[in-house]
Amino acid sequence: xxxxxxxxxxxxxxxxxxxxxxxxxxxxxxxxxxxxxxxxxxxxxxxxxxxxxxxxxxxxxxxxxxxxxxxxxxxxxxxxxxxxxxxxxxxxxxxxxxxxxxxxxxxxxxxxxxxxxxxxxxxxxxxxxxxxxxxxxxxxxxxxxxxxxxxxxxxxxxxxxxxxxxxxxxxxxxxxxxxxxxxxxxxxxxxxxxxxxxxxxxxxxxxxxxxxxxxxxxxxxxxxxxxxxxxxxxxxxxxxxxxxxxxxxxxxxxxxxxxxxxxxxxxxxxxxxxxxxxxxxxxxxxxxxxxxxxxxxxxxxxxxxxxxxxxxxxxxxxxxxxxxxxxxxxxxxxxxxxxxxxxxxxxxxxxxxxxxxxxxxxxxxxxxxxxxxxxxxxx
Amino acid sequence: xxxxxxxxxxxxxxxxxxxxxxxxxxxxxxxxxxxxxxxxxxxxxxxxxxxxxxxxxxxxxxxxxxxxxxxxxxxxxxxxxxxxxxxxxxxxxxxxxxxxxxxxxxxxxxxxxxxxxxxxxxxxxxxxxxxxxxxxxxxxxxxxxxxxxxxxxxxxxxxxxxxxxxxxxxxxxxxxxxxxxxxxxxxxxxxxxxxxxxxxxxxxxxxxxxxxxxxxxxxxxxxxxxxxxxxxxxxxxxxxxxxxxxxxxxxxxxxxxxxxxxxxxxxxxxxxxxxxxxxxxxxxxxxxxxxxxxxxxxxxxxxxxxxxxxx
Numbered sequence: 001x002x003x004x005x006x007x008x009x010x011x012x013x014x015x016x017x018x019x020x021x022x023x024x025x026x027x028x029x030x031x032x033x034x035x036x037x038x039x040x041x042x043x044x045x046x047x048x049x050x051x052x053x054x055x056x057x058x059x060x061x062x063x064x065x066x067x068x069x070x071x072x073x074x075x076x077x078x079x080x081x082x083x084x085x086x087x088x089x090x091x092x093x094x095x096x097x098x099x100x101x102x103x104x105x106x107x108x109x110x111x112x113x114x115x116x117x118x119x120x121x122x123x124x125x126x127x128x129x130x131x132x133x134x135x136x137x138x139x140x141x142x143x144x145x146x147x148x149x150x151x152x153x154x155x156x157x158x159x160x161x162x163x164x165x166x167x168x169x170x171x172x173x174x175x176x177x178x179x180x181x182x183x184x185x186x187x188x189x190x191x192x193x194x195x196x197x198x199x200x201x202x203x204x205x206x207x208x209x210x211x212x213x214x215x216x217x218x219x220x221x222x223x224x225x226x227x228x229x230x231x232x233x234x235x236x237x238x239x240x241x242x243x244x245x246x247x248x249x250x251x252x253x254x255x256x257x258x259x260x261x262x263x264x265x266x267x268x269x270x271x272x273x274x275x276x277x278x279x280x281x282x283x284x285x286x287x288x289x290x291x292x293x294x295x296x297x298x299x300x301x302x303x304x305x306x307x308x309x310x311x312x313x314x315x316x317x318x319x320x321x322x323x324x325x326x327x328x329x330x331x332x333x334x335x336x337x338x339x340x341x342x343x344x345x346x347x348x349x350x351x352x353x354x355x356x357x358x359x360x361x362x363x364x365x366x367x368x369x370x371x372x373x374x375x376x377x378x379x
Numbered sequence: 380x381x382x383x384x385x386x387x388x389x390x391x392x393x394x395x396x397x398x399x400x401x402x403x404x405x406x407x408x409x410x411x412x413x414x415x416x417x418x419x420x421x422x423x424x425x426x427x428x429x430x431x432x433x434x435x436x437x438x439x440x441x442x443x444x445x446x447x448x449x450x451x452x453x454x455x456x457x458x459x460x461x462x463x464x465x466x467x468x469x470x471x472x473x474x475x476x477x478x479x480x481x482x483x484x485x486x487x488x489x490x491x492x493x494x495x496x497x498x499x500x501x502x503x504x505x506x507x508x509x510x511x512x513x514x515x516x517x518x519x520x521x522x523x524x525x526x527x528x529x530x531x532x533x534x535x536x537x538x539x540x541x542x543x544x545x546x547x548x549x550x551x552x553x554x555x556x557x558x559x560x561x562x563x564x565x566x567x568x569x570x571x572x573x574x575x576x577x578x579x580x581x582x583x584x585x586x587x588x589x590x591x592x593x594x595x596x597x598x599x600x601x602x603x604x605x606x607x608x609x610x611x612x613x614x615x616x617x618x619x620x621x622x623x624x625x626x627x628x629x630x631x632x633x634x635x636x637x638x639x640x641x642x643x644x645x646x647x648x649x650x651x652x653x654x655x656x657x658x659x660x661x662x663x664x665x666x667x668x669x670x671x672x673x674x675x676x677x678x679x680x681x682x683x684x685x686x687x688x689x690x
Binding site: 278279283290291301370 | 610
């Protein structure tokens, strides 16, 4: 056990920062990045930006060399994620590609699927969306009703999905659909979003534009070879992908940066010397410190090739506690920020659903209780 | 970074665990007490070098692991002052502990005073190394899980040695690291104890621990205990005052939740001395106010990160 950053990792972080400095226009946060990573503008920007990251070897250094990476440490992936998040996530939705969609295909995809999709992801110019949730199946994903019926060498898909971030501009979808009557008879399909019968309808809501979409599938024909894994056996794959998603976003880094900005704002307004404000800010900072270290425990497990563990759920709970405390603090001491399109306002709005997406806060607690503590299932 | 114990650290942790093993329960004739100072264990740990790890060439992180491990016991030993704090306040000097860490009005209850041979006294602008004559001390009846005592009359601090501002800063920094690790050990053990209890204790025909309302709150306490562990060990490793402040701010602000929730789930049994929960939870209560408490630590975090500019 030791907690120092090796020199190579420090150098790598500097390299990432230098690339961001060079590649992002000076007014990027106020223009392209203004409306968050789900916006059309940021998705469009990500196609060029990620392609350039790929050219520089900074898109997926942690991937195996056979798939376009350089077998770098998991720590490098997280350094990359921290710096990108801090910069407003200019990778747009493509952070999903490199963090879990690609690794999931590496583990469970067919050779043809790997050959088709991994080079495209590694080139940094493809947008994916995840079509998981439905109006009647969010936390209880196994309740999903979208059906995929085998017809010859195709599946025909009918149903609807919701909360589908990025789907309006996505090239491909990672789709979950029911292939049998049993509760967990679910399969995964890789579906081109330009397939006839797919309709995306956006709707307004509390979280930013680009995240709230419905996707309707009407007699959508998908080749059988686009199924990932055995028919009806997607559950293991879903859990594998979710284990990455749950700690894939280093919210602690952005949270601390936003807390710094908030304190600077209060300083400008002559309110930063209030000991009540200062003590509250210090306590929130300590929660981000804990969230960061709990996340690093997960990275360390991945670095050591340990299977996904409940530590990831613990980390997510810690991060949620810190984020929610900061959101409360913003609402209390700087309510005007809730109306602004600056980093503070965007952090607040962007995290409204942070304790819901990718497995709710309560699901994380269930998993900790049952898997880490061995408490009996109940009700 | 590496979050797993290396081979040397595993050997160290295993050795301390072995030394502590006979003290995982209290002596049969002392089961109904609020606190039990294990003098025999204190002497054994001292004799085996675990209370002088830094002088013995071990790291501050190693010393932190020793504090963490001893804090899991139901009995009390004084490891924080001896193993982690004194070596930074008085580098290179050997202090014969147990050491009490005192502040404020010394005629009011002070933790570990009745077992101490020497004290480090925070007097606001300096720290005083004060030998303790137990004839000057009276025991304070308490339900907190440490031995408490107070001076019969305020001691003459001129009998002690003033150590200066650098030593004072070290005392506060390393006290925050140590109290965080004590919290982490106590909280993790209290969670484990409660988990055992709620898996067995039946209510309404089913285990208490099968209710989701109970599971969620215990899971939150588990997350908090893990958070305490890592912020404490990280601060022990870096030796940075800011990390010590963050650690204590995190640990101390969460004590109220851990103590409240775990007592709720142990019910009436939890308030009896024969049920061991109180050893850990009411040690946590004892640690809640130390070195300025969560608010003091949080203000230190703020002062370092967001200094107030002069008008």
